[in-house]
Amino acid sequence: MIEEKVKIINNAGLHTRPAATIVKIAAKYKSDFFINKDGMEINGKSIIGVMTLAAAKGSALSLRFDGEDEEEQSKEILDYFKRGFDEL
Amino acid sequence: MKIKDNILKRDSITVEYFYTHTRDRFKVKLLTKPHGFDRIIADQNLHRPGLALAGFVELFSFSRVQIFGNTEIRYLNNLKVKDRITSLKRLFEFEIPCIVITDGNKPVEELLDLANEYQVSVFGTEYSTTKAVYFLSDFLDDQFAPRISLHGSFVDVYGVGMLFTGKSGIGKSEVALDLVERGHRLVADDLVILTKKGEGILMGSGTDLVKHFMEIRGIGIIDIKSMFGVRAIRFQKRLEVVLDLEIWNDNSNYTRTGLDGSTRNILDVEIPCVKVPIVPGKNITVISEVIALNYLLQHYNYDAAKVFQDKLNQRILEKSKDIDRAIDYFEHDFE
Numbered sequence: 275m276i277e278e279k280v281k282i283i284n285n286a287g288l289h290t291r292p293a294a295t296i297v298k299i300a301a302k303y304k305s306d307f308f309i310n311k312d313g314m315e316i317n318g319k320s321i322i323g324v325m326t327l328a329a330a331k332g333s334a335l336s337l338r339f340d341g342e343d344e345e346e347q348s349k350e351i352l353d354y355f356k357r358g359f360d361e362l
Numbered sequence: 363m364k365i366k367d368n369i370l371k372r373d374s375i376t377v378e379y380f381y382t383h384t385r386d387r388f389k390v391k392l393l394t395k396p397h398g399f400d401r402i403i404a405d406q407n408l409h410r411p412g413l414a415l416a417g418f419v420e421l422f423s424f425s426r427v428q429i430f431g432n433t434e435i436r437y438l439n440n441l442k443v444k445d446r447i448t449s450l451k452r453l454f455e456f457e458i459p460c461i462v463i464t465d466g467n468k469p470v471e472e473l474l475d476l477a478n479e480y481q482v483s484v485f486g487t488e489y490s491t492t493k494a495v496y497f498l499s500d501f502l503d504d505q506f507a508p509r510i511s512l513h514g515s516f517v518d519v520y521g522v523g524m525l526f527t528g529k530s531g532i533g534k535s536e537v538a539l540d541l542v543e544r545g546h547r548l549v550a551d552d553l554v555i556l557t558k559k560g561e562g563i564l565m566g567s568g569t570d571l572v573k574h575f576m577e578i579r580g581i582g583i584i585d586i587k588s589m590f591g592v593r594a595i596r597f598q599k600r601l602e603v604v605l606d607l608e609i610w611n612d613n614s615n616y617t618r619t620g621l622d623g624s625t626r627n628i629l630d631v632e633i634p635c636v637k638v639p640i641v642p643g644k645n646i647t648v649i650s651e652v653i654a655l656n657y658l659l660q661h662y663n664y665d666a667a668k669v670f671q672d673k674l675n676q677r678i679l680e681k682s683k684d685i686d687r688a689i690d691y692f693e694h695d696f697e
Contacts, residue, residue, distance in 0.1 A: 301531070306530075316553055317552075319530035319531070320552050320577065322553065325572075326552075326553050328571060
């Protein structure tokens, strides 16, 4: 299991487009992926779940990857967060 | 199976939150200026400070909402002005969150003066003390109740609250949609918040943002309320059965008689749990309906598995050799 903390750095926050991309990336892998914000944990493979977070710029999220291909999954998703969802 | 992580529990609410949420619901009125709205209520219990007013402040639960009922008000009215002030000051010396006066009682002037001085809000309600205590306790209990968020779909099937769980992409939302089509009511899809009410009761609802939106793979996001109307939704429902969907697994043990009664522990409440394997040609919607009806039958004290077992035991006792037909003589019935 891998746990990582990330911050939302783009201005628009975690809106529909990045949410959809995150879900798409996560679903490519077999491992489970969860996002936790302020104690509420959601399944990162579900678009409604990810959008429920309504994470604005500056929000701190903790990500949890669990499964056989967690390494690759975490790498790709973390990279996407660090790129500010390609909106920087 | 036990789910432990992910528990959301509120430690405190502010007086402002308390007021805005009880104002309309329980006809709570503000009698002073809005003082100390950032004071913290960290206890779900209420307190009637009769003894504290009389001078006994050991074990005074000052951190709770203070209720002034008929007794407290009558007691204060019977005191001389000087004693009244001493008595009230004793109370205000503590960091009390706020005061609620019940039964439409008029607050004594000194109480309001001191509340203004010590920056404590005083509220009033028309409800009798018993009723107000009941309403406010229920409200505070709910605010401080342990909550958990789960990934799954929650549907009211024939009045039975059913939670569908299982891996992402297994078809929980599709089953929920199918059930809605057949006239059942959706409570929440994807993210279900379960709140513990009292002992042994879990209430489920969706989140404020998502409510009755749903994602169906291949279509996208749909809104059940505008699509199927108000009959297809409900806001909350008690959780009664968990349906765990999984791809058929040869090593997994699926119940054949229904006598084993496995449960799932959520927030220390044991909820009956049925593991449903998904195989081609299996209609999960109909199976869910049957599980709901079976659950209802059990509630009315009819357990099909047990009835069958009793019949079998009876037959074994009788040591009957033949396998009899269901009836023993066809009366000219050639249908």
